[in-house]
Amino acid sequence: MTQDLVTVTIDGLQVQVPKGTSIIEAAKQAGVLVPHYCYHPSLPSPAVCRMCLVEVEKAPKLMPACVTTVAEGQVVHTDSPQARKARTGVLEFLLINHPLDCPICDQAGECELQDYVFQEGQAGTRYGDYAKRYNPVEEFGPDVLYVANRCILCTRCVRFMDDVAGAPVLNVSERGDRAHIGIDEGQLLDHPWAGNVVDLCPVGSLISRDFLHKARAWDLDKTASVCTGCSQGCNVTLDTRDNLVVRIRPRANLEVNRHFICDTGRMNYRWMNRGDRIEAPLAREGGHHVATDWEPALARLGGLARKGGSVVLLASAGASVEALTQLRALAGQGRVTAAVQVPLAEQEEPLQGVSGLALRKERAPNADGARLVGYGTDWAGAVRAAAGADLVLLLDVTLTDAEAALVGGAAAVVVLGTTLEQVLPVAELVLPVTTVAEESGTFVNRDLRVQRFQQARTAPGMARPAWWVAAGAAGADLGSAAEAFAAAAATVPALGGVTYADLGLNGRAVQSPGRRADGVPA
Amino acid sequence: MGYPHPSHPKEQPVLSKHFGDAGARTFDGWVKRGGYAGLKKALGMTRDQVIDEIKASGLRGRGGAGFPTGMKWSFMPKEVTKPHYLVCNADESEPGTFKDREIIRWTPHQLIEGCAIGAHAIGAERIYVYIRGEFTQEHKILVAAVEEAYKGGALGPSAFGSGRRIDLVVHRGAGAYICGEETAMMNSIEGRRGNPRIKPPFPAVAGLWASPTTINNVETLSAAGHIITHGAEWYKAFCVGNPKSTGTKLFSVCGHVQKPGNYEVVMGTPMRDLIFDMCGGMRPGRTLKAVIPGGSSVPIMTAAEIEGCAMDYEGIVAKGSMLGSGGMIVMDDSTDIVYQVMRLARFYAHESCAQCTQCREGTAWTTKILERILAGQGRREDLDLLLDLADNMTGKTICVLSDSCAAPVVSAIRKFPAEFDAYISRQKQPVMVTV
């Protein structure tokens, strides 16, 4: 289907974009970033901040790039003297009431006001003779604080709550330079997706209490990852400092979560920093566990797997495709029962303004990946089968006492685990594996989209990725997560042919034969 | 006009003919005075015929923009697929302007008739008259007149038996000058904050509730009945030589004249005649210092600049200002120009809707600088700063409130530099204390 294309020249570079594209988006294609505040690709555009004014030849006035659509043959100058003066003007106006809070403001280092002032603002202010306004900090919700002094009235937060969250609990109150963001006193900003207003705020006006004064933006390492909270698979960035995950932020993926994540996913990082980890391979000698090296541990695991007999795999639905595939391969071609534990919540929490986006009932990131690799979801049945199995392999699961008692009935139990509570006294081997934050791998979300996550922190002790453990025990020669994924792609029909390069950092949807009407694979 | 002064021979009372005549206020009184003949005639014409007549008359918007009314009406879709709306702008808040109030309080039916003609011309079945909240008495008068108009058959499911439905709703504002801006007015009618909208889309395409809408000023609509009754040629003949500006205009003259009030004159009448003949000139012992001719949002004119100034759209532009709403603020030599410019800046700062950065912050900053100057703390650089801020505030915002704040400031600094120097050089005593 052909689209009407329009040719425009932006800062001397010619681009072709679909008819109806705004100048600001067309400029991105020309590699030009037009400075802006109130514009956001996932929100309706009000053109109020006036930062994006650009010079358009033959137009009588400067035009706001965010709402002006391209016209054939248009010539745009985003950095002409007129455009620059207008921008410097806006910055100066914003700074007359905006306090010099940078030394105590969380946004410093990732602040768009700082960025643009540094890029093209004035070195000093002409507003020296007057006091700045003062307003107290307000608690909008359990996590969101509103520092009114810093607000530049871009209204992104109001538009997000109105149009994307569908919960108009924020407003602009009063008029003129008395205007500020308001919330109805009886309300809290506790919508399941409200935390996004903190990301949307270009300055440090809406801030997160959870992140308050925790870390400076420039001290953070930022790693592309995927949220583990549910089967939606929102793309996230893990921010780490000194090997601790201190914050999760959404990462843009126009096919999945656009620019947003829910509050549940946002706060779901503390477990990544747990210190009570299994740090060395443990082998059962004479009735108790003794620390050992990987080589003997893997050899012993390989021996157990080769013995044959019935094998039961009990895995977390948060395990990666790579791990689940290698574990399945290790279990061999005999009688194998493989199941993942998928925690189910009562409710979904959709973000009404983005179709297909919600906090899902399946509160695990890779249930569909597990299904594709051949795991079932009848956990109770698999646990019962474990009671009489020859070999039970557990991957990152914490059993209840009742489940542990059943599993204890197996001939041999091997635990691939992360935290100490997963250790079972009856286990022949307890092997330390990495969490999603400590390895690279892939998940498959509920829409059968395969997405990569990357290692954000170093693994504790001797912990290794579970795919490495299983492959090593089976004698397979896999040196990297990419090779492990290639191995998975070779054996799982639905993944056929897909490589890490194909996936990039936003993933790719694959199809599975036999999908049910509701989209869940049969 | 009989109110508040008898008509001056140099006036041309058309809209103001019955000002001061309480009998003109009722439906029957208006009919007796020749009213509603225009509406009856219009209802027998097609939409296009009415629009053509208004176009030919040369009527231009009397609210401030001066846009040709017939052309504005012709922007409405020919086919009515969504409801069309006519909005009458009775928000009159431009400092210096007080003409629409008089039209409503003395001749509400003149306005109702004009609205109905406009509604017919643009294919609208509903008119919203947006009247500012402070016009408490005019609101009551208008509501009563609308009731009478329904009873008398001018409004309703079949206006004067024509089969055309014409309804009129009076919508009260609540204290916001910015709601006089047409897109802000639509937001206010929709039950929102009075924020101006970005254009496009234009109201004739997507206005009230995303439907085609036309917004016209009270004075503009009030002329419609007369034009239809007496014809375009009759209206066009009210002209002093500039064919682009025809008809009569109500000038609201206030400030330092002997006889402030509304004066209806032929477009092109010399400004000197208005101030010195009709308004009786200055108070005893006083000389003219400055005039702001079009409501406060236009450049200030010096006493010298009013000489030879013809009061029409082009004539006032030729003298460096604008006709605007025709609200003429006359200032004599007792006026502290700096103080009044500060007071105007404070007005704009109070009324800014807060959307655009330049307006929200710039109007307040401008006010603060002027207050400092008046408090005896001004510096020479403050004038350059004011001019630069004015430049940053002009041509860069969604609406022109920001520009309107800049215009009197810039013109005052350029044309009355001595007034500012007197404060800055500390020759003049401070008249304010800054907090």
Add this chain to the structure above:
Amino acid sequence: MSTAHAAGESHEPVFVGPTRAKLEALFPKYPTRQACLLPALWLVQEARGWISDGAIHEVAAELGVTPAYVKGVVTFYTMYHTHPVGRHFIQVCTTSPCNICGAEDVTRAFLKHTGCHELGATSADGRFTVIEVECLGACGFATPVLIDDDFIESVTPERVPGILQGYK
């Protein structure tokens, strides 16, 4: 900043009886309930003299919008009071056209004769509140003053005591 009131103060519904009838008479005049907001707020202020948080919640519920939304509208328009004011609310225009005709003297006269010591404050006997307002649209009749719903033209300082007599 925001005018805070104790949450949980009980609110007597405004839209009952004749006021309810007036509210419902608005509905056919606009294609949306939301558009009835400004007239509905006027009904509240006419009934109660000001618009409380409870009233804001009630209006929101009637019109199908959120209280935050209503509050954003209420605080935009300066004629709506968000806190109680004196029995008689006096608004004096002091914008330039009236300013050059002595409007500030008129304001001072009102402050003096009402016993209100400053603009925006209510007199000790609860009778008056005086504020300065922007252009009232009667510039040729300087200085115009709005007292409650009475629009009084051509006020001078000398007339002030006499005018106030009429407002108990």
